[in-house]
Amino acid sequence: MTSGGNEVIFTSNSECDDYSDGGVVNASNIAASQGLLVSAAAGNAGNTSGIGSPACGSNVTSVGAVSLTDEVNFNRGPILDLLAPGIDINSTHTDGYAEWDGTSMATPHVAGAAAILFQIASLESVTVTPSQGEAALK
Secondary structure, three states: EEOOEEEEEEOOOOHHOOOOOOOOHHHHHHHHHHHEEEEEEEEOOOOOOOEOOOOOOOEEEEEEEHHHHOOOOOOOOHHHHEEEEEEEEEEOOOOEEEEEOOOHHHHHHHHHHHHHHHHHHHHOOOOOOOOHHHHHHO
């Protein structure tokens, strides 16, 4: 565990699960145990060996951001699960829309893809666990 500016950076899932962060990691792990795929942004500190909480949880699908040219500028490391588009993403803003960068812009791509995957499985009467869903997205 190291400090990444305002973020605490984790290099292992077990280290993250043991860290007391107000229970967000624990709540995410409980949700995953109930069959929900929980995705979370890895953080934007630029750390190359670890990611932030709650993305570092052992049952959380951590998401990093990648540009159109496959450049990764934000938190990443061996425990990062997926990359998704996260640079120059059009999003709502108080003045209408604006382009934003970061892992929080990438995470909704993974959540949306997971929702489609789980909906198709449900329509086909197939049970998909969170780990199977993550594996399919990889």
